[in-house]
Amino acid sequence: MKHSNLIACHECDLLQREVALPPGGKAICPRCQTTLYTHSIDSIDRALALMLGAALLFVIGNVFPVVSMEIQGQRTEALVWQGAWRLHQEGETLVGVTVFLTAFLFPLLQIAGLLAILLPLRLGLTPRYLVPAFRLVEQSKPWSMVEVFMLGVLVSLVKLAHMATVVPGVGMWAFFGLIVLLAWASSTLNPHEVWARLEVSAPEPAA
């Protein structure tokens, strides 16, 4: 049995009736003041466009070196997965796996997952995989840490600048762009709207 016009605040469980918001508006819980939901304009279209850009930048950021370094003519460059692999080779497998997951695999899952969900929705299709896929994307979101990773890259650059010549690579600019697009998409995409669209298409379960 569903109550689709009721919402419960996810931080204090206060039950409220969902009201229509003006474009750009947001609803706030009167008891604990959490943002309940927002009404963003063209949520799905805009998020889809941003994710297409993010996919392109993600590929560039993982093909071209993020930074390269020179000491006395010796040059080294590093990509995210290479850094993770090197940690593993030196026996720090747990650290390597953590870095690989948070700076590569979960961001990839966010981008690929949202593309695979928003594109069919935009075309009016609702294949069966959309519901579990969107659940997975929503639940893995806190573990995608591109912005923390880039701050780490900046700190390492400053540390290295004292002993070597460090050159920011194409990958770094791609990653900066990626952070902007991901943050933008996350504030644009309204998960409630996606769930509502998925619900309309799903067959009513026998309850």
Add this chain to the structure above:
Amino acid sequence: MNAPTAARLGLVACQVCELVSRPPAAACACPRCGARLHSRKPDSIARTWALLLAAAILYVPANLEPVMITRSIFGTQRDTILSGVAYLWHSGSWPLAVLVFVASVLVPLLKLLALSYLAASTQRRSRVRQRQKTRLYRLLEFIGRWSMLDVFVVMVLVALVKMGALANIQAGPGAMWFGGVVVLTMFASMSFDPRLIWDPSGGADG
């Protein structure tokens, strides 16, 4: 006066898609997204305590053991988190020193203390400062991930500084302990259910 919450009316809000439904049985799946429905996160306080305790234990070696070992023609240098901050401070990049200090030292400590406070006061069914406690919880959820900063710094340095005898940087055991603290405190804040803060209360904010 009792505030109308979903739980008091026998309804359950899905953790993932937030759909409010009346579950036909005690344990069942959300009719919309298929996630398991729980009125409150299961064993929330006990799990939070367990993860916090584990994180607090790892916090000790995370700060005492070196996170990074630098071998160069000038000798071997072992850096802990704090000595890394001190290095940044002395080399003149104090804004970065402050940043790394906040992300790697203050934030994990704040998370351990603040989450313990939330768990303890919720366990006592305290009704004071509920709105502030909810805001504190939201802050913890937001800042927790930034502690991963130092792990990424170590990764980049390890990957780049491979110059044979000239200079070579390796990860130290502290990096693993520190990563463990960050992951465990993130799991701890995820297993805490902020709705429990409000369960003892009636309508008005205390």
